[in-house]
Amino acid sequence: CVTVHHTWNAALVLLFYLSARMWSVCAASGREQSCPTICSCSNQFSKVVCTRRGLREVPQGIPSNTRYLNLMENDIQLIQADTFRHLYHMEVLQLGRNSIRQIEVGAFNGLTSLNTLELFENRLTVIPSGAFESFSKLRELWLRNNPIESIPSYAFNRVPSLLRLDLGELRKLAYISEGAFAGLINLKYLNLGMCNLRDMPNLTPLVGLEELEMSSNHFPQIQPGSFLGLKSLRKLWLMNSQISVIERNAFDDLTDLVELNLAHNNLSSLPHDLFAPLRYLVQLHLHHNPWNCTCDILWLAWWLREYIPNNFTCCGRCHTPAHMRGKYVTEVDPGSFQCSGPVILEPPQNVNISEGRTVKLRCRTADMASVRWLLPNNTELSHGSAHPRLSVFNNGTLHFLHVLLTDAGTYTCTVANMVGASAASALLHVTMAEINTANYTYFSTVTVETTPETVRTKVPPFLSTPPTYKPVFISTPTVLLQSTRSPRPALVVPTPDSSDLIRASLDEVMRTTKIIIGCFVAVTLLAAAMLIIFYKLRKRHQQRSTVAAARTIEIINVEEEMAGGGPGEGGGGSVPSVHDHMNYNTYKPAHRAHWTDNSLGNSLHTTIPEPFIIQTHNKDKVQETQI
The missing domain is CATH 3.80.10.10 (Ribonuclease Inhibitor)
Structure with missing residues (x-):
């Protein structure tokens, strides 16, 4: 009985736990799927409509399983970052006819399943390219009727999956960059109508475009290449x-x-x-x-x-x-009507050209006539025809990107209208390519020994010089005539190939350049050595001049005779010996100095840079004499 009682209690506890768990799950589920009070929801909260509610911001509490959200015709001005972060299942977001001026970077984070974004009729002045980085499946983007002023390069490169792009009615649009549509390789529909465009934008990147709306613009003239690609x-x-x-x-x-x-x-x-x-x-x-x-x-x-x-x-x-x-x-x-056939106003002219050059054959006629070219191989070519090197311009000119020897022949231009046709032909003569020797000309000398009989020498044909400058290889033959009694067969000197000539010439130029550089270095070193020698000679000369000046003899005459010869006679003052000193204006006599022949002799060899004055202590009259 006790066992049954415990079993019954355990069953009650388990039942209570499961009931509480189910109630909490239901409550949480009810909170997630609740519809904002200001909006209306349908299809199990997958469609939320909040139009004409006077909203100034995106309402809170939008169910996480929402696939379609309509916020049109409100007064929303700003889309903040992470506003739709929890709406992973959103496929269509309608924000048209609001007052949106700014869309922050990251505003569309979380919308990984979005395929349609409508932003038409707002107040955007720039394309919010930074906000498009979260889109991996976006197919349609509507930006029509916004005061956008320019479309920069790579404005849509973050959404390469885009199929339809509506940029119509951008009446303040003043500039479209050349790379504005770069990256939109999958785009099928583009609307640029009513944008006040005066020039056709660059649409070449739109290789997959199928529908193009360009109505209500200002295109007075449509030129070839406007729809290139x-x-x-x-x-x-x-x-x-x-x-x-x-x-x-x-x-x-x-x-x-x-x-x-x-x-x-x-x-x-x-x-x-x-x-x-x-x-x-x-x-x-x-x-x-x-x-x-x-x-x-x-x-x-x-x-x-x-x-x-x-x-x-x-x-x-x-x-x-x-x-x-x-x-x-x-x-x-x-x-x-009485109509006549077309007239060729500027027929093509014969051309002589070397291989590899660019050439044009003109064929100008009235604007309303068609122009076609017949090539030497009977191939017909017109504007837009696919050819790797040849093309026909809009004015009828046949353009060769670079001619080959096989292009030589007769080219016929045919112009036609509804009444008849006219034709004109020109001969294109192509010669072998000249040697391109960059910025220098080479000369070669050919020596041929011949007899008085007919001289047989192989001389390459002269190539006509083209209008534009290109260095030409010039061959200057030197013929040595030698008369002999027994005639010899003519000697034909083979001419080396152009590649060998170029290689030999380049080697010669390099050798000459090295010689010039070596001479320049040698002259520079010689000049430096001469300058050093000159400097040393001049310094030595100055030193000798200084020694000669030091040997100058100062003759000093003293009016008063000195009494006696020794130091103790007459009490007269003795003349001290002259010593080398740096102070040239003041002389200090040595203590107890005696005037002797030895001291005088020593004084004559003392090195003194310049003349000086000897002052005595007994008011002697001193006479200075400089030799």
Whole structure:
């Protein structure tokens, strides 16, 4: 009985513990999934809508399993760091139509699953590139209608996964860097409409772009290369952009284009065969343009009837001349005009060039005519054609990056319009490359022994000097004529290869340079040695002059005769011996000095730098004499 009682108590305790545990889990789960009071939630708290609530900041308590968060049409001004840190499952974040002026670095930390970020119609003046570092799956970014003034280089390189980028209506945009779109290799859609652009930005990095919206800008002229690299582009919108001129070959890079909209511009004509490279173009909008329906429009009318049949309204009506006004462009009849074929204004000229040089063959014609080149191997080349070394410029010029010997031949330029065609040819003559010897010229001497008979010598042909400077190898043959009775066969001296000549010449230059440097060093050392010798000789000369000056004899005449010869006679003062002293103006006699012949002799050999005055103690009159 006691055992049953203990078992029953243990079961009750376990049941109580499990109940408490379940209650705490439920309570915690309820707290996590609670919806902010100012918002509305649905789909088990995965969708949270907080629009038009007058919010000035992001509300607290957003459920952690939220996938869709709408905060549009509020008064949020600042997005602080780590605001959404706990929302790991967020996929769509809508912050459009707020007053956001600043987004701090790290504001989107934690949003690793986000694929759509909407920031349109706010007050951002710069692109918050630093806040994009947390995005690894972002697919769409909306920045439309913000007062952004410039787009710097690598503004979006932190989000290479981006597929759609909306930058439309940036009316204060004044500058787009050349590398603004670097890194967006996966981008499919780009909107730059209504941005007041006057120049086409650099779109080359967008190799995967398929749709481009550029409407409502200011592009008076579309030039070749404006869409360089956009091989994958399928849709291009350029409506209402004040376009008046589209140059020849402007769309040659858009080989996959399907839809082109040029409506509502100022176009009056288009270059011949402008759409020829667009093999897949099926939707073309040219309406609301002031078309001039003359000879230059005939090709367009034919092309529209041929490639876009049963759509007369796509391409507008004639504006001039007066008798054609209101007529559809596709209805223009070639019989209505008297047109002539194109004229080549600047035909190509024959060219002699050495191998490896750059050369251009010009073929200038009217802007509305097409230009094609026929190569010597019967290959046809036009602007945009793929060739490793040859290219055709927009003005019809054929450009050789560097010519080869195999490029020699006849090149034919053909210009055409709807009425006919004209052609002109030029001969390209290519010679062997000259020896490039940097900044020096080499001379070689060839000596040939011959007989009075015909001299057979192999002399390399003279190469024409190109306009630009290049050192030329000059061979100066020296012929030694020697008459003999028995004729000898002609001696042909082989000419060394250019590489051997260059190598030998370089060795000679190095040897000459070493000799010059050695001579310079030798002359410098000799000059230094001479300078040292001169200095030592001058110093020795000065020392000898000093010794001679020290031997100067001072003759001193004393008016008063000294009585006696010894020290004890007459009480007269004795003349002391002269000693070498550094003080030349004061003489101090030696104690008990005696005037003797020996002392006088010693005084004559004493070294004294300059004359001095001997003063006596007995008011003698002293006479100075300097020899």
